[in-house]
Amino acid sequence: MTLVKFNSAKPTGNALLPGFNDVFESIFNDTFFSDRLVTRVPAVNISESENNYHVELAAPGLKKEDFKLNLERNQLSISVEQSADHEDNQKNYSKREYSYSSFVRSFTLPESADDSRIDASYTDGVLRIDIAKREEAKAVRRQIEIK
Secondary structure (H helix, E strand, O other), X not given: OOOOOOOOOOOOOOOXXXXXXHHHHHHHOOXXXXXXXXXXXXXXXXXXXXXXXXXXXXXOOOOHHHEEEXXXXXXXXXXXXXXXXXXXXXXXXXXXXXXXXXXXXXXXXXXXXXXXXXXXXXXXXEEEEEEEEOHHHOOOOOXXXXX
């Protein structure tokens, strides 16, 4: 038997069949479906400054030792392989969304990236990777005199 939650405070979309929309909403918002629909990889922000490309990967609850960064043929791969904690196996979660046991994110570096100058740090749940640009790829700025 499955218990279906109804929200009586929310107006129903169908006056003839009250609660009809709530049934479908509860089914598709159930963790059985949503956990399988949501991709289990951390979110990434990629930005660019004058001298560097920046990659920020949000992965709370990990240690810097959990990450492996590999570079092969202009392909930067960020991976985590983590064994399940014995302490976490004893907890009875009602919902668990930020559990990353393993994942791989790969990015192709642009030709303007200097793959010999890549720095990475992990603080406050965010992995930050700075990829230097080649000297010839940096934007040239100069003041142009108007005659």
